[in-house]
Amino acid sequence: MSARDEILRRVREAVAGLDPDPDPVVAPVGATTADPVAHFAERVADYRAVVVRVVAQGLAQAVAEAIPAGERVVVPPGLAEEVRAGVPEAIVDDGLTAADLDAVDAVVTACRVGIAETGTLVLDHTEDQGRRALTLVPDRHVCVVRADQVVADVPDAVALLDPDRPLTWISGPSATSDIELDRVEGVHGPRQLHVIVVDTEG
16 A cells, blocks of 8 residues: 555545535635735735736736847737737747747736735636647746736635636746755746736726
């Protein structure tokens, strides 16, 4: 018997005969914030990501300002025109090879949901987000989040997500630490994360 099997056996023994609680777990009072969008922006910035908030009319300019001059940019085929307007010379992904993706500097995508409590972006890789490789290979990821896509916490996000879709959860730029606990960024994905939060009431 493996260690995993032994742990599962002990868990099963411990809960044997217990009735599952039919009521959902309710977040304690004070666990949610009055302004989840501001809380989301604060938590994303804690991860060393760049966060800007704009109104819809300023979206294209914000996207353009997130990308240094001369960088090659790729976008998914279903990215909204108001976002693509910020990168008119962008390359549309039509099945680019890994080598092609490695030759671009940045990617611009939408997202499915933003989680205020953790500052996490979740992509479900629909047409405006593209395939997973698109958001993992380029060194800079510019992600657009509408304010109405921000939810309070993980259970709220999970309730919106389709478990049959591939999901990518992003909490800041890709980073890890070596044995000396020195932070190294960009090992498994983009080193630069730039999040543009669009205030939908603006």
